[in-house]
Amino acid sequence: MPEKESDHDTGEPVISIRDLKKSFEGNLVLDGINIDIFKGENIAVLGRSGSGKSVLIKIISGLIKPDSGIVKVLGQEIDKIGRKELQALRTKIGFSFQSSALYDSMSVRENLAFPLTRNKRDLSNSEIQLAIESVLGGVGLSESIDKMPDELSGGQKKRIGIARMLIMKPEIMLYDEPTAGLDPMTSVDINNLIVRVQQQYNATSVIITHDLTCAKTTADKVTVIEEGKFLEPGSFDEIFSRDNEITRSFHDYNFINK
Amino acid sequence: MEPHIENIPIRRYVLSKKADEFFTGIYNVYQFIILFFKEAFLSPFEWKEIINQCYYVGVRSLSLISLTGFITGVVFTKQSRPSLAEFGATSWLPSLISIAVIRALAPLVTALIAAGKIGSNMGAELGSMKVTEQIDAMEVSGTNPFKYLVVTRVIAITLMLPILVFYTGLIGMLGAYLNIHQNEHTSFVAFFHSAFNSISFLDINSSIIKAICYGFTVGIAGCYQGYYAKNGTRGVGMAANSAVVISMFMIFVEEMVIVQVINAIR
Ligand SMILES: Nc1ncnc2c1ncn2[C@@H]1O[C@H](COP(=O)(O)OP(=O)(O)O)[C@@H](O)[C@H]1O
Numbered sequence: 001m002p003e004k005e006s007d008h009d010t011g012e013p014v015i016s017i018r019d020l021k022k023s024f025e026g027n028l029v030l031d032g033i034n035i036d037i038f039k040g041e042n043i044a045v046l047g048r049s050g051s052g053k054s055v056l057i058k059i060i061s062g063l064i065k066p067d068s069g070i071v072k073v074l075g076q077e078i079d080k081i082g083r084k085e086l087q088a089l090r091t092k093i094g095f096s097f098q099s100s101a102l103y104d105s106m107s108v109r110e111n112l113a114f115p116l117t118r119n120k121r122d123l124s125n126s127e128i129q130l131a132i133e134s135v136l137g138g139v140g141l142s143e144s145i146d147k148m149p150d151e152l153s154g155g156q157k158k159r160i161g162i163a164r165m166l167i168m169k170p171e172i173m174l175y176d177e178p179t180a181g182l183d184p185m186t187s188v189d190i191n192n193l194i195v196r197v198q199q200q201y202n203a204t205s206v207i208i209t210h211d212l213t214c215a216k217t218t219a220d221k222v223t224v225i226e227e228g229k230f231l232e233p234g235s236f237d238e239i240f241s242r243d244n245e246i247t248r249s250f251h252d253y254n255f256i257n258k
Numbered sequence: 259m260e261p262h263i264e265n266i267p268i269r270r271y272v273l274s275k276k277a278d279e280f281f282t283g284i285y286n287v288y289q290f291i292i293l294f295f296k297e298a299f300l301s302p303f304e305w306k307e308i309i310n311q312c313y314y315v316g317v318r319s320l321s322l323i324s325l326t327g328f329i330t331g332v333v334f335t336k337q338s339r340p341s342l343a344e345f346g347a348t349s350w351l352p353s354l355i356s357i358a359v360i361r362a363l364a365p366l367v368t369a370l371i372a373a374g375k376i377g378s379n380m381g382a383e384l385g386s387m388k389v390t391e392q393i394d395a396m397e398v399s400g401t402n403p404f405k406y407l408v409v410t411r412v413i414a415i416t417l418m419l420p421i422l423v424f425y426t427g428l429i430g431m432l433g434a435y436l437n438i439h440q441n442e443h444t445s446f447v448a449f450f451h452s453a454f455n456s457i458s459f460l461d462i463n464s465s466i467i468k469a470i471c472y473g474f475t476v477g478i479a480g481c482y483q484g485y486y487a488k489n490g491t492r493g494v495g496m497a498a499n500s501a502v503v504i505s506m507f508m509i510f511v512e513e514m515v516i517v518q519v520i521n522a523i524r
């Protein structure tokens with residue numbers, strides 16, 4: 001495994017979380033999360049089902065409000081800013097949903113056009129079409145441009161979901177379980193796509209997953225969420241060389257299942 | 259944890275689980291309506307999507323409304339004829355029918371069909387968008403989903419229902435005319451002359467007001483149920499179902515209230 005070059009500056013972190021807590025109807029999900037993520041970093045968050053991974057990135061993107069703590073994204077406290085600022089900030093955050101979340105009443109072309117036409121109203125139609133074709137080529141699905149989401153396979157939907165995120169050229173990319181529900185071959189394709197995107201866009205990415213292969217290929221830093229808290233982040237090998245029951249059980253789980 | 263604390267029954271609900279849910283539900287709908295008015299009058303307006311939705315509302319309900327409107331006119335005429343014939347008053351049929359259709363039947367029939375056809379559609383469509391994270395996706399891509407999905411739909415059906423009621427009324431009258439023409443050989447001109455003579459401005463206005471209320475009700479019920487759907491596909495079905503049940507119930511309640519008010523004015 002070659003070391004990825006880490007080109008992040010040591011300035012202000014892109015995402016900074018302090019003592020984040022969130023519970024749902026008495027069920028404490030996040031219990032004091034702390035992390036700084038710098039520009040260009042690719043961090044994987046591992047954790048078992050129901051450990052609050054999705055809740056965490058939904059808080060980072062402002063979809064869920066935290067109960068307490070500070071969540072700063074690109075220098076702004078995402079849960080405290082007004083609708084207008086939030087909307088502007090969100091054009092810089094890309095979100096790839098676990099379920100892909102393609103608009104199923106729209107074709108692939110319309111799905112990709114949607115964020116552009118809504119946020120960059122000064123773009124001409126030909127500029128939009130050009131952007132769609134280029135980003136679609138980037139994920140290797142040029143021929144699907146006029147298909148409906150129903151006609152795509154799970155892996156293709158994931159790619160289109162990633163393309164829809166890329167079309168805004170976000171500075172931060174959040175991936176919610178990019179390989180969940182995909183066969184191992186398709187998972188490898190998606191992992192490679194994520195790595196390619198990271199190199200091409202030089203963005204910061206947070207990859208939520210419970211798939212160790214995915215974490216190992218796509219991230220240069222790994223952390224584990226357990227009982228609402230993060231374990232000390234480190235490189236993949238570092239994390240899994242620690243004699244820790246949680247990481248060990250994770251390792252065993254992934255080996256038994258693969 | 260000290261064991262004796264666990265033994266004390268914790269009173270979690272103000273009344274009971276069901277009653278609490280009912281009242282918080284009403285409060286949530288109230289909040290939803292307030293939010294609707296806030297967003298509806300705040301630019302930027304989603305004109306294009308409103309027009310799209312108006313078109314869908316029209317297209318989705320047109321065939322069913324045409325059929326039921328026509329049948330209502332014919333059947334109501336057929337059923338009324340014997341009682342009027344007893345008094346030798348079949349010449350009153352056109353006035354009777356027009357009053358019944360314009361004042362009561364057209365708004366009610368149209369609204370119920372809209373509830374079944376459009377309200378359920380809104381519940382199911384928004385519900386499935388909700389449970390498949392499409393609404394979240396819209397939100398994170400910098401679009402206000404409440405404005406784009408809910409406000410447009412509620413405005414569309416509120417605008418369209420008066421038009422559809424008017425249309426149902428005309429089709430119903432056409433059905434009545436055909437039946438009367440066949441039996442009493444009344445001419446087209448004579449029929450519509452006596453029909454419209456018995457209709458007042460108040461009748462027309464009250465039907466328009468009813469239609470607006472019913473349209474708004476169906477829109478809010480459908481969108482509310484869909485927008486807050488949960489529990490996967492089962493939730494989508496429930497959203498569509500509750501949208502219809504709640505809007506039909508509310509339509510009857512509103513009908514009763516509006517009729518009382520109109521009669522007081524008359
Ligand atoms: N909107 C919500 N309302 C109530 N509970 C929620 C909500 N979202 C998540 N939860 C709960 O939070 C916990 C963590 O969920 P999630 O973040 O989706 O887990 P995962 O790590 O598998 O992504 C789960 O117990 C879930 O039931």
Ligand SMILES: [Mg+2]
Binds near residue numbers: 054
């Ligand atoms: Mg999840």
